[in-house]
Amino acid sequence: xxxxxxxxxxxxxxxxxxxxxxxxxxxxxxxxxxxxxxxxxxxxxxxxxxxxxxxxxxxxxxxxxxxxxxxxxxxxxxxxxxxxxxxxxxxxxxxxxxxxxxxxxxxxxxxxxxxxxxxxxxxxxxxxxxxxxxxxxxxxxx
Amino acid sequence: xxxxxxxxxxxxxxxxxxxxxxxxxxxxxxxxxxxxxxxxxxxxxxxxxxxxxxxxxxxxxxxxxxxxxxxxxxxxxxxxxxxxxxxxxxxxxxxxxxxxxxxxxxxxxxxxxxxxxxxxxxxxxxxxxxxxxxxxxxxxxxxxxxxxxxxxxxxxxxxxxxxxxxxxxxxxxxxxxxxxxxxxxxxxxxxxxxxxxxxxxxxxxxxxxxxxxxxxxxxxxxxxxxxxxxxxxxxxxxxxxxxxxxxxxxxxxxxxxxxxxxxxxxxxxxxxxxxxxxxxxxxxxxxxxxxxxxxxxxxxxxxxxxxxxxxxxxxxxxxxxxxxxxxxxxxxxxxxxxxxxxxxxxxxxxxxxxxxxxxxxxxxxxxxxxxxxxxxxxxxxxxxxxxxx
Numbered sequence: 001x002x003x004x005x006x007x008x009x010x011x012x013x014x015x016x017x018x019x020x021x022x023x024x025x026x027x028x029x030x031x032x033x034x035x036x037x038x039x040x041x042x043x044x045x046x047x048x049x050x051x052x053x054x055x056x057x058x059x060x061x062x063x064x065x066x067x068x069x070x071x072x073x074x075x076x077x078x079x080x081x082x083x084x085x086x087x088x089x090x091x092x093x094x095x096x097x098x099x100x101x102x103x104x105x106x107x108x109x110x111x112x113x114x115x116x117x118x119x120x121x122x123x124x125x126x127x128x129x130x131x132x133x134x135x136x137x138x139x140x141x142x
Numbered sequence: 143x144x145x146x147x148x149x150x151x152x153x154x155x156x157x158x159x160x161x162x163x164x165x166x167x168x169x170x171x172x173x174x175x176x177x178x179x180x181x182x183x184x185x186x187x188x189x190x191x192x193x194x195x196x197x198x199x200x201x202x203x204x205x206x207x208x209x210x211x212x213x214x215x216x217x218x219x220x221x222x223x224x225x226x227x228x229x230x231x232x233x234x235x236x237x238x239x240x241x242x243x244x245x246x247x248x249x250x251x252x253x254x255x256x257x258x259x260x261x262x263x264x265x266x267x268x269x270x271x272x273x274x275x276x277x278x279x280x281x282x283x284x285x286x287x288x289x290x291x292x293x294x295x296x297x298x299x300x301x302x303x304x305x306x307x308x309x310x311x312x313x314x315x316x317x318x319x320x321x322x323x324x325x326x327x328x329x330x331x332x333x334x335x336x337x338x339x340x341x342x343x344x345x346x347x348x349x350x351x352x353x354x355x356x357x358x359x360x361x362x363x364x365x366x367x368x369x370x371x372x373x374x375x376x377x378x379x380x381x382x383x384x385x386x387x388x389x390x391x392x393x394x395x396x397x398x399x400x401x402x403x404x405x406x407x408x409x410x411x412x413x414x415x416x417x418x419x420x421x422x423x424x425x426x427x428x429x430x431x432x433x434x435x436x437x438x439x440x441x442x443x444x445x446x447x448x449x450x451x452x453x454x455x456x457x458x459x460x461x462x463x464x465x466x467x468x469x470x471x472x473x474x475x476x477x478x479x480x481x482x483x484x485x486x487x488x489x490x491x492x493x494x495x496x497x498x499x500x501x502x503x504x505x506x507x508x509x510x511x512x513x514x515x516x517x518x519x520x521x522x523x524x525x526x527x528x529x530x531x
Contacts, residue, residue, distance in 0.1 A: 029362060029363055029364055093502060127504070127506055
């Protein structure tokens with residue numbers, strides 16, 4: 001499983017056709033992507049699966065940005081330790097981003113790559129867009 | 143691509159007898175003399191690295207190994223080292239904005255560090271004078287606790303100052319060539335100045351997302367382009383000359399706490415200076431007391447100058463902004479003058495809690511990554527025609 005996930009990163013995506021899902025600002029500047037199904041993906045994947053993936057991603061980003069007692073303690077500890085705690089521990093947001101990366105890899109492995117698509121982690125695109133590559137025959141080698 | 147140079151005597155032939163085209167240095171298994179006549183450059187029809195046969199001067203076939211090949215034109219943009227091999231550059235080395243980088247891209251700062259250095263010098267001068275002179279006198283005259291209580295705050299202030307100055311404020315990466323192509327599909331409007339924008343509804347309030355001609359993106363709400371740093375910054379507050387960096391989403395919290403601690407410390411230092419001069423005035427005539435307390439006088443004047451020329455106003459102003467969940471940019475433009483602020487959390491204390499305790503947002507700019515084709519396309523995208531008005 002780990003080996004297969006490594007193989008996904010070797011799929012060259014720089015020259016594939018791409019579908020961009022834009023940010024959804026209707027709830028403010030919190031990180032959220034539009035769940036509207038792009039027309040370019042019709043025939044490749046069903047709308048319900050796509051929307052489920054995007055909704056799950058949105059909920060994980062919301063959890064990353066939500067204030068709680070834990071994030072409050074993290075901020076106080078960082079201030080008191082002159083921000084050295086950021087070197088020692090991952091913040092809640094960073095942990096959530098790792099979880100999101102793992103979820104995207106899993107979705108690619110099980111759902112998207114078998115259908116000839118590949119989701120790029122939004123972190124690699126500056127959290128501006130959710131990029132979905134349409135893998136062509138020449139680049140979809142595994 | 144290099145010009146095709148017709149070889150004079152040798153002809154490169156492949157193993158199968160068909161023409162093998164490759165570009166680069168050819169190394170022969172035969173002697174160097176025979177090799178000299180074999181060196182040539184040919185226009186590549188396909189890149190093939192492998193064995194080939196070259197006919198040398200005396201018409202003897204010479205087995206050669208085509209060692210190197212020139213790749214596509216985008217690779218010409220990569221640096222070549224002395225061995226002729228290309229070296230991949232990191233993204234901070236090709237960053238198009240005005241920011242400068244330290245420690246090989248690990249830390250970012252504004253384009254001009256003059257303000258930062260002046261502020262740092264002021265802080266250090268006051269700190270050195272206080273801990274060298276006043277703290278000695280006060281620890282004997284009153285108690286060591288009095289000057290010792292200033293040490294953690296002073297260290298915290300130094301740390302906050304450097305964190306604010308060297309943290310990425312939330313710079314938005316510029317669009318790649320592919321992004322620009324896709325932007326043509328977005329429905330946009332044009333304002334009176336001819337600038338493109340899209341509209342977004344946020345909790346019942348319509349916001350315009352302006353198109354930035356420099357960064358070639360539709361800016362997210364609350365973002366703005368900093369003309370000093372030449373970047374779009376998320377939740378842009380202002381460009382602070384004292385830290386020589388933009389204040390944005392990722393470092394506003396540090397900036398605000400820095401202002402508060404700087405104000406508290408300034409008042410503390412002035413209080414200690416007044417105490418030192420008063421105590422000395424009890425032992426000596428007033429003129430002599432002042433003469434003996436020159437470091438305290440200098441510190442007091444400097445702190446008073448800092449407080450009265452800006453620090454007090456900044457603290458009051460930013461406290462108001464934090465309670466209203468507003469940026470300096472929005473306040474100056476009166477963005478929420480007649481409308482409800484959709485970004486507010488509801489009350490002044492929840493806004494304060496939100497700003498001070500919100501988790502640290504991730505960097506959007508990848509500084510240490512290697513430039514890839516997307517970045518190379520960004521270089522060429524500078525030559526793209528401006529978007530239609």
